[in-house]
Amino acid sequence: MKRTISFMTGKGSVNHNSRKFHAKNTDPERSYLNVQYCNENVKDVYHELFDEALARYNEKQTRSDRRIDNYYEKILSGKQEKPFHEIILQIGDRGNMGATTENGQLAAKVLDEYMRDFQRRNPTLRVFSACLHMDEATPHLHIDFVPYMTGSKRGLDTRVSLKQALSALGFKGGTRRETELNQWVLYEKKQLAAVMLEHGIEWEQKGTHEKHLSVLDFEKQERAKEVAELEAKKESLEEHNVAILEVSEKWLDELENLEHEIHSAQENREEADKQAEKAKKEAERYEKKLTEIAPMVKDMERFAVKYSYDPEEVLPEAGTLESGKTYREKKAKPLIGKIVTVLRSVYREYLNISNRYTKLQVAYSRGRSGNERLTNRLEEVLEENRELRTIATDFGRVKSVVGVEQVNAVIDRAKQQEQIEAEQKRAARRKYSREAR
Structure with a gap:
């Protein structure tokens, strides 16, 4: 007995598959014969697979706009990956493997055995x-x-990727036709064919469509072929996009680092501006005070010098109407002593204010100098950022025109040449060192 194998990809309707509703081509009276192996909520599966990786990714982000709140919704609204994939497998057709016939029961047994080993064989699916x-x-x-x-190395450390999931199973893409998906589909067909052979069914491989198919089955298969071709084209475009993203990741990281440096420089500049403004206001306040008391200070300096001598040297002798001792001890000395004490105290306060004003002027000058350095560095970083963005854009244009493989080959050759030159320099330095000893 020979039978064909149909391996198709579908949009995936879990509600239809679990028979929450019936289509026109189903017989509800036979639905009890269906076998449901599992039926989990895909969102719960996303939490199981990606929550820990999502937490690690978000923890590393310094910008809120790069955080991901819901990974399932991000994939669902994105264009790089589908949230999930569906495959549909069938042995023969309604003419030779009808569901109500003995051969149909045999086909169901084969498909059941194939399914029970699918997850073990494909752990990344x-x-x-x-x-x-x-x-x-x-x-x-x-x-x-x-x-x-x-x-x-890009995005979440555990993430959705059909190409990389199949690559981890050992399927490496080659030509446009020999994609990871096409290789995997052929491998799974062979696995199903091996189970079929154990039950006496050979795999009939046909290069063209089978003549015995009904019109409906033929149209369904033709649509499936069109879908498969579109999926292959989509997979090729996804591979191209992933390659570009991986190659440009280095440039994106550099840009992100520069943006972080710019952000830090702006914060430092703002803080320096605040400190400088504060110092300026403080200096102006003290300068105003000094201006107000300057005339008084000059008089104080003059009076302080005049009256800084001992009171006994300043006061004259008493007149004839009063004894000198009484005048000096009870009137003059106490009065002059108080005056000298007050003047000396005021003079010391003036010196303190003057010193603080000088220090504030120095701090203000230092703040302005630091602010100018930060401004210059910020302008340099912004210019470097613009240059890197231009380089990244030009690099993307080169890859689009020349092709990913050619550009990657050139990059690999350049890296190899750099490694060779670096090794030659190290060898020359080692030789020089030995000769010098």
Whole structure:
């Protein structure tokens, strides 16, 4: 017995697969014969797979606009990856493997055995919904899964990626036709064919469409081929986009570092401006006070010098109407002593104010100098940022025109040449050192 294998990709309707509603081509009276292997909520699976990686990613972000609140919603609204994938497998067609026939029961048994080993064989394809339908014309298997990778250097360290998930299973892309997906599909067909052979069914491989297919089945298969071709083109474009993103990641990191440096410089500049403004206001306040008391200070200096001598040397002798001792001891000395004490205290306060004013002037000058240095550095960083953005844009244009493979090859050759030159320089230095000893 020979039978074909149909391996198609679908949009994925979990509600339809679990028969929460019935289409026109189903027989509800036979739905009890369906087998449901699992039916989990895809959002719960996203929490299971990616929550820890999402927390690690968000913790590293210094900018709020780069944080991700809901990873499932991000993938759902993005264009790089699908939230999940569905494949549909069928053996033969309604003419030779009808669901109500003995051969249909055999096909269901083969598909069941194939399904029970699918997750073990594909650990990076997290199956969350799978069912075997027996209430349609031909038994067929729906498998819905989330492809993911670990150890990513870009974005989340564990993230959605069909290409990398298949790559981790050993499928490396080559030509446009030999993509990871095409290689994996062929491998899975061979796995199903091996189970079929154990039950006496050979895999009939056909290069063209089967003549015995019904018109409906033929149209469905033709649409499936068109979908497969579109999926292959989409996969190729996704590979191209991923390659560009990976190559430009270095430039993006450099730009992010520069933006962070600019942000820090702006914060430092703002703080320096505040300190300088504060010092300026403080200096103006003291300068105003000094201006107000300057005339008084000059008189104080003169009076302080005049009356800084001992009172006994300043006061004259008493007149004839009063004894000198009485005049000096009881009137003159106490009065002059108080005056000298007050003047000396005022003079010391003046010196303190003058010193503080001088220090504030120095601090203000230092703040202005630091502010000018930060302004100059900020302008340099902004100019470097503009140059790097121009380089990154030009680099993207080169890759679009020349092609990813050619550009990568040139980059690899340049890196190899740099390594060779670096090794030659190290060897020359070692030789020089030995000769010098």
